[in-house]
Amino acid sequence: MWQKPRQAQQERYKTQLAERGEIVQSVSANGTLSPVVLVNVGTQISGTVKALYADFNQRVEAGDVLVELDPDLIRAQIRQGEANLQSAEANLKLAQVKRDRARTLLQEKFVTATQLDEAEQMLEAAQAQVEQARAQLERERTNLRYSVIRSPISGVVVARNIDLGQTVAASFQTPTLFQIAKDLREMQMDTSIAEADIGMIRIGQTAQFTVSAFPDMQFSGRVKQIRLNPTIQQNVVTYNVVVAVDNAEGRLMPGMTAYVKIVSARRDDALRIPNIALRYRPEGAAKGAQPTVYKLEADKPVAVAIKPGLSDSNYTEVLEGAIKPGDKLVTGETAAKKEGSGGFRFRMF
Secondary structure, eight states, X not given: OOOOOOOOOOOSEEEEEOEEEEEEEEEEEEEEEEESSEEEEEOSSOEEEEEEOOOTTOEEOTTOEEEEEOOHHHHHHHHHHHHHHHHHHHHHHHHHHHHHHHHHHHHTTSSOHHHHHHHHHHHHHHHHHHHHHHHHHHHHHHHHHHTEEEOSSSEEEEEEOOOTTOEEOOSSSOOEEEEEESOTTEEEEEEEEETTTGGGOOTTOEEEEEETTEEEEEEEEEEEEEXXXXXXXXXXXXXXXXXXXXXXXXXXXXXXXXXXXXXXXEEEEEEEEEHHHHHOXXXXXXXXXXXXXXXXETTEEEEEEOEEEEEOSSEEEEEESSXXXXXXXXXXXXXXXXXXXXXXXXXXX
């Protein structure tokens, strides 16, 4: 027979310390990066692309020529319009002569007043035909100017939807030929925030985000706008929150998906306790109306009611309660090994 030393008793309770530290409350969402100003450049006339002067990622200035459409058909229409105007002006001169002659003959009573009225009416009609011909000619000249498409802003070409020789048709809607971003050094991000969290969002709050292209880098921005128009899908209501982003280094690109955390509140030196401590309850303990944690005193858990403040995914701020930094808070129990009575173990030979 021999005696085995008694093993050390395991700790029954798992604990973590109350401490002072930072608590950052945030709202998580996904967003899409886009230029602040994105202009769709189209055409008001139809035609064949004769010359192309801009390409993807090219920097352009306001007024630069982007593309030229074949102007031959429009120039022919201009010549036709000029001929129509000359014909209308000739008819106008003839109508003026007839009106003046009718007035003279009326004084000599060779024509009636009705015939003079008819001459006046023919003169007014001829004047209207001249104005109509001039308007048509001005329209064709304007179309000729439209055959040369220029950049409306200074920026970067992010999309080109045409090729040399391609025919564009503007019969029913204006086709988009180019997309030009005004300045990619300043971008914005459109995020969808659930209605349960939108009350915590304020203009000017800091937003931190990452993108898949640079997983080890963290970018920042600020809430620029909270749009009032809701989006409802399958009874889920979300709101678009626009975040302004500084892209001075040019790493971020339009269309990138961002994983965003908008900081809604922050405490730099808060008395904080782990959230898991708020969920612990000893066996048989009833859940009270006030949040309660269990502080370990003399190897026994003692209930302490607290008033919680700010909370994030790991910690909760303590505003009121008998908790101080360094207190051991019970977060769970371990499975203690049962010892035999008397502390001796006999071995049979």
